[in-house]
Amino acid sequence: MDAAVIAGAVRMGSRRAEDVIDAALIRAERASHLGAFKLLHREHALRRARSIDAQIAAGVDPGRLAGVPIAIKDNIAHAGMPLEADSFMLRGCIAPKTATALARLEREGAVVIGRTRMDAFAMGSSGEFSSTGPTLNPLSSNHVPGGSSSGSAVAVAAGVVPIALGSDTGGSVRLPASYCGVVGLRPTFGRISRSGLVAHACSLDQIGPLARSVRDAAIATHIMSGRDSYDATTLSDAMTPMDASLQPDLRGRVIGLPSECWSVETPSHRAVRGALAALQAAGATLTTVQLPALRYAASAYLILSSAEAASNLSRYDGVRYGLRRIGEDLQSMYTQSRSEGFNSEVRRRILFGTMVLAEQGDSTLYRRAQRAQADIRRQVEHALQEVDALVTLTAPTPAFRLGERCDDPTLMHQTDSLTAPASLIGIPALSVPVGLVDGLPVGAQIMTAHGDEATALMLGMAITGR
Amino acid sequence: MPVDSDTVRRLAGLAGIHVPEGQLLAVAEDVSLMLHQVSDLDTYAGQASEQVSRCEASPRRIDQPDAQADERPAPPLPAEADGAVAVPRVRGTR
Numbered sequence: 251m252d253a254a255v256i257a258g259a260v261r262m263g264s265r266r267a268e269d270v271i272d273a274a275l276i277r278a279e280r281a282s283h284l285g286a287f288k289l290l291h292r293e294h295a296l297r298r299a300r301s302i303d304a305q306i307a308a309g310v311d312p313g314r315l316a317g318v319p320i321a322i323k324d325n326i327a328h329a330g331m332p333l334e335a336d337s338f339m340l341r342g343c344i345a346p347k348t349a350t351a352l353a354r355l356e357r358e359g360a361v362v363i364g365r366t367r368m369d370a371f372a373m374g375s376s377g378e379f380s381s382t383g384p385t386l387n388p389l390s391s392n393h394v395p396g397g398s399s400s401g402s403a404v405a406v407a408a409g410v411v412p413i414a415l416g417s418d419t420g421g422s423v424r425l426p427a428s429y430c431g432v433v434g435l436r437p438t439f440g441r442i443s444r445s446g447l448v449a450h451a452c453s454l455d456q457i458g459p460l461a462r463s464v465r466d467a468a469i470a471t472h473i474m475s476g477r478d479s480y481d482a483t484t485l486s487d488a489m490t491p492m493d494a495s496l497q498p499d500l501r502g503r504v505i506g507l508p509s510e511c512w513s514v515e516t517p518s519h520r521a522v523r524g525a526l527a528a529l530q531a532a533g534a535t536l537t538t539v540q541l542p543a544l545r546y547a548a549s550a551y552l553i554l555s556s557a558e559a560a561s562n563l564s565r566y567d568g569v570r571y572g573l574r575r576i577g578e579d580l581q582s583m584y585t586q587s588r589s590e591g592f593n594s595e596v597r598r599r600i601l602f603g604t605m606v607l608a609e610q611g612d613s614t615l616y617r618r619a620q621r622a623q624a625d626i627r628r629q630v631e632h633a634l635q636e637v638d639a640l641v642t643l644t645a646p647t648p649a650f651r652l653g654e655r656c657d658d659p660t661l662m663h664q665t666d667s668l669t670a671p672a673s674l675i676g677i678p679a680l681s682v683p684v685g686l687v688d689g690l691p692v693g694a695q696i697m698t699a700h701g702d703e704a705t706a707l708m709l710g711m712a713i714t715g716r
Numbered sequence: 717m718p719v720d721s722d723t724v725r726r727l728a729g730l731a732g733i734h735v736p737e738g739q740l741l742a743v744a745e746d747v748s749l750m751l752h753q754v755s756d757l758d759t760y761a762g763q764a765s766e767q768v769s770r771c772e773a774s775p776r777r778i779d780q781p782d783a784q785a786d787e788r789p790a791p792p793l794p795a796e797a798d799g800a801v802a803v804p805r806v807r808g809t810r
Contacts, residue, residue, distance in 0.1 A: 549754035556750075560731065567732070589734040597733055601724070601743065602750045604731040618757045659746070663753050 252716070253318045253412040253466040257359065260317035263306055267317030267361070271299040274319035274363050277410045285385040286404035288324050288336060290364040295319070298361045313358030314469065321405040321414040324365045325372055326352055326457065327446035335448040336380045337370035339591030340572040349446025350481065351457045351474040352415065358473050366401025366414060370593050371563065372422055372450045374398045375665040378656060379595045386652075387429060389690060393649040396426030399460065403430040406460045413470050414460045419450045420551045421644075421669025423458040424681040428644035428693025431683040433710065434460045435467045436669075438701050439676030440485040442471070443478035451558035454551075454673050464682065464710040471703060490704040498712035501533035505709075506637035508541045511668060518643050521685040521692040525713040526641060532712045539633045539640065543625040544671055548663060550626070551670035553606055553619035559596075560603025566591060598659075627675045634677075634699040639709055642668050644681040644693035672697050680706040682714050719748045 259265040275292055302312045322328060325335040327345035334340040348356070356362070369379040377385045377400025385400040387393040388408045395404045399416025403426030406414050416423040418436040427434025435458045442457045449455060459470040471489075478484045505526070512519065526536060568574040568587025575586035592600065606615050633640065646664060655662040672679035677700050681693040694713065698706040721740040724747065728735040735743050 546757055546760060549757050552750065553754055553757075564732070584732050585734045588732050592733070598743075598746055598750070600731050600733060601727050602747055604727050605719075605723075605747060608727070608730060615754065615757070618760050619754075622757060622760055659749055660753055 251412065252463050253315060253461070254469060256318050256412065257314060257316045260302065260306065260359075261311060265317070267299040267302040267306075267312075267359075268296060270317045271295050271319055271361050271363060274411055277408070278364060278405070281388070281404075281408045281410055283386070284388055284391075284404050284408055285383055286366055286401040286408065286410065287321065287364040288334075288367045288382050288401065289332060291331065291362060294331075295361050295363045302359055302361070314473065315355060315413075316359035318360050318413065319363045319411045320355060320360045321364055321366050321402055321411045322352060322362055323368050323399050323402050323414070323416050325368060325417055325448035326415055328352060328362060328365070331365065333448065334381075334572075335371050336368045336382060337591065337593070337596070338381050338573055339371075339566050339588075340448075341381075343572050345446070347446060349457075350443035350478045352446065354474050354476075355415075355470065360413070363411065364405075366399070366405055368400055368402075369398035369422075369595070371448065371559070371596050372398040372417055372419055372455075373559065373596050373599055375421065375425055375662060376650075376655065377401075377426065378652065379593055381593065384652060387649050387690075389431065390649070392651055393690060394429065394652055396429035396645070396649060398422040399426050399434075402460050403427055403432055403434070406430070406432045406462055409462075412462050413466050416458055416460050417447055417450075418456050418458050418673065419454045420555060420666045420673045423460060424644050424669050424679060424693070424695060425665065427460050427681040428683075428695075429649035429691065431686075431691030431693075432460055432462060433464050433467045433683070433714070434458065434681045434693075435471055435703070435706070436672060436679045437471055437475065437703055438485065438678045440483045441489065441678070441701075441703070442474045443476075443481040443484050445478055445480035449562045451555040452562065453558060454555055463716040464680070464707055464714055465716060467680070467710075468703075468707045485701070487701065489701075498532050498708060500529055500709070500712055503529075503534040503639075503705075503709075504637045505529055505534050505536050506539040506633055506640045507536060508544060508633075508640055508642060509538050510541055510544045511642040512538070516647075517687040518645075518647060518692045521687055522641070522643055522694045525682070525684040525694045528713050529641075529709060534709075534712075537637055539637065541626075541629045541633060543622060543629050546622040547626055547670040547674060548667040550619040550622040551666060551674060552602075552663060553615050554623065554674070556599045556603035557606040557616055558603070560600045560607060563592070563596070563600060623674045626671055630671060630675055630677070630697070631699070634697075638698065638705055640697045641709075642695050642697075644668060644695040648687050648690035648692055668695060676700065678703045678706050680710050682710040684713060718751055719744045723747075
């Protein structure tokens with residue numbers, strides 16, 4: 251059931267929030283074999299639900315998400331709850347405050363039922379690099395759910411919650427949304443405060459919702475958005491109220507198809523063509539655009555995100571946070587704590603990022619990546635002056651088999667190739683399910699101009715009908 | 717291999733991560749592979765200016781004749797008539 255329907259029933263008094271939350275907790279336990287949740291907050295959630303029911307009884311409106319069960323990724327702070335980014339390094343850390351984005355959802359009556367598994371420190375595209383075990387794709391338990399917001403996508407796809415929070419650095423909301431057949435939105439950079447989000451790469455990180463419908467993703471984003479004094483990168487301009495803009499009348503709208511992303515013909519491409527036909531049927535015109543710099547996005551992303559990760563994660567030294575291993579001296583304590591606290595994927599990226607940062611000269615990897623980033627921005631922004639949106643696949647292929655790419659980093663690296671551009675530019679990108687290939691979901695990615703989530707959501711509505 | 721064991725030892729020291737002697741070579745291969753993954757940027761600066769200027773022409777409408785069609789391969793376009801839309805859409809099916 252969609253969040254809007256649940257909240258409507260609770261606000262009207264036709265359903266008790268406690269019953270809604272209890273039912274969600276039962277669904278979570280029944281779906282435990284999928285490994286979506288790292289931790290369920292049974293008592294906390296039921297207590298919150300009872301307080302919402304008490305508000306209703308007292309004639310107080312609990313808000314637009316009254317009694318709606320939600321799940322949150324393990325890198326988003328929730329006061330008094332563990333905050334471990336699904337890593338050994340942060341095992342046992344307790345959040346001292348609630349992330350601004352989550353606080354805004356709670357203020358509207360949402361109830362957190364649990365924390366979801368993820369690739370440790372949000373580094374991974376498959377959901378296989380969690381410290382608490384892999385998460386399984388609910389449509390095929392032999393396949394990955396996508397990452398790094400793996401548990402959040404699975405919690406939504408399995409019908410446990412209508413909305414879950416993820417974070418997206420290079421595609422970590424959109425990829426699992428695509429692999430699991432749900433909606434995932436990476437909003438404009440700065441749209442949602444990152445205060446309370448464990449940092450991976452600060453110039454790229456964004457919190458975003460995963461949902462069963464475009465409408466729910468829109469409601470959650472609208473509630474979470476807005477200026478936050480704890481995050482200087484948040485946007486000050488007001489966001490278009492999304493509920494009003496979800497009318498799929500696309501007459502006069504022009505959709506751009508980057509030729510670089512449509513030069514091959516795969517079953518996934520054919521699935522996205524179905525979505526494009528729906529947009530045409532609603533009045534949109536299709537156009538090809540050339541964006542040659544897109545082919546460098548995955549490389550630029552790997553260089554820039556690894557450099558930022560190496561810098562961000564230098565704070566984990568065994569002194570201030572999490573795991574501490576006693577060594578012979580201070581230096582060996584640092585080294586042993588970091589070596590045991592980070593998994594192999596995180597260590598790999600830190601070493602590569604350290605190499606990037608240690609380079610000197612005018613033609614370093616970092617500078618070349620920045621140049622590519624600037625060119626991608628210029629080309630995409632120019633194209634988005636001519637068209638309303640760009641549409642591509644979200645991922646080059648449907649979900650792959652568990653373990654299939656763990657030993658093939660080159661193939662794993664390509665997983666991000668279509669999601670990296672929007673991350674590098676900071677524009678909104680929405681993944682919506684468009685069909686199945688061999689029983690596995692395929693997602694279409696809709697990218698729009700900076701600040702224009704409304705158009706992406708409207709197109710998503712036209713494709714999915716909800 | 718562009719990254720050797722000595723380089724890994726130096727990087728590990730900078731990053732505060734212990735890499736056992738027996739694993740130096742494997743980690744060197746891993747970092748070399750990452751370098752290879754981004755090698756498409758090795759010659760990037762030379763290609764960008766020419767390609768960007770080409771891009772900055774207005775995008776082509778599908779229903780308009782393309783004067784430069786012979787200069788680039790025609791991308792497969794969403795077709796209504798050729799029956800390519802074979803995969804069921806989500807709309808109305810969930």
